[in-house]
Amino acid sequence: xxNENPLFIVFEGxxxxxxxxxxxxxxxxxxxxxxxxxAFTEPTHLExxxxxxxxxxxxxxxxxxxxxxxxxxxxxxxxxxxxxPSLCEGKNVLLDRYLYSTAAYQSGAxxxxxxxxxxxxxxxxxxxxxxxxxxxxxxxxxxxxxxxxGEKERFETLVQxxxxxxxxxxxxxxxxxxxxxxxxxxxxxxxxxxIFLQRRNG
Numbered sequence: 001x002x003n004e005n006p007l008f009i010v011f012e013g014x015x016x017x018x019x020x021x022x023x024x025x026x027x028x029x030x031x032x033x034x035x036x037x038x039a040f041t042e043p044t045h046l047e048x049x050x051x052x053x054x055x056x057x058x059x060x061x062x063x064x065x066x067x068x069x070x071x072x073x074x075x076x077x078x079x080x081x082x083x084x085p086s087l088c089e090g091k092n093v094l095l096d097r098y099l100y101s102t103a104a105y106q107s108g109a110x111x112x113x114x115x116x117x118x119x120x121x122x123x124x125x126x127x128x129x130x131x132x133x134x135x136x137x138x139x140x141x142x143x144x145x146x147x148x149x150g151e152k153e154r155f156e157t158l159v160q161x162x163x164x165x166x167x168x169x170x171x172x173x174x175x176x177x178x179x180x181x182x183x184x185x186x187x188x189x190x191x192x193x194x195i196f197l198q199r200r201n202g
Contacts, residue, residue, distance in 0.1 A: 013134030016141030025189035136181035
């Protein structure tokens with residue numbers, strides 16, 4: 001069934017907060033109810049995103065400006081190839097990370113979170129209809145990350161997570177929906193699903 005008013009839904013949060021799992025779970029809940037939905041992630045799996053994934057794994061170095069420009073380029077492709085076409089097809093789009101992540105993660109000595117957010121907004125990137133922020137203390141996030149197997153990414157230290165957490169607090173818009181990320185994943189997914197239904201039916 002075609003959806004005439006699909007929503008663009010974004011999930012944000014520091015590493016270890018459970019965004020990726022939540023994005024997947026909410027997408028599955030929508031599809032079970034036969035509500036058209038598709039999930040994407042940033043960085044993308046497109047050519048523009050592969051550069052960023054290499055950077056995040058520590059395989060290549062990018063200075064602050066190069067990082068921001070790479071994220072902007074990937075986001076442009078993300079919208080052009082993934083997000084906007086899916087919305088045009090009537091699918092609700094669920095996205096794991098968006099411009100708020102770039103503002104929080106790539107901020108540093110030369111660029112404040114507000115500066116980076118401004119660069120994104122100047123590009124007229126689509127603003128989410130629903131923005132969920134999984135709120136979790138950096139210390140708890142690090143404990144979760146340390147239990148995961150696999151390679152660590154650049155930002156998985158307590159100092160970095162605290163910096164990113166503080167940056168998020170500065171740039172998240174007023175209509176952000178804060179979710180307690182210490183709750184169980186099923187409880188959180190149902191909470192977000194209910195909020196989606198309220199918004200869609202509102």
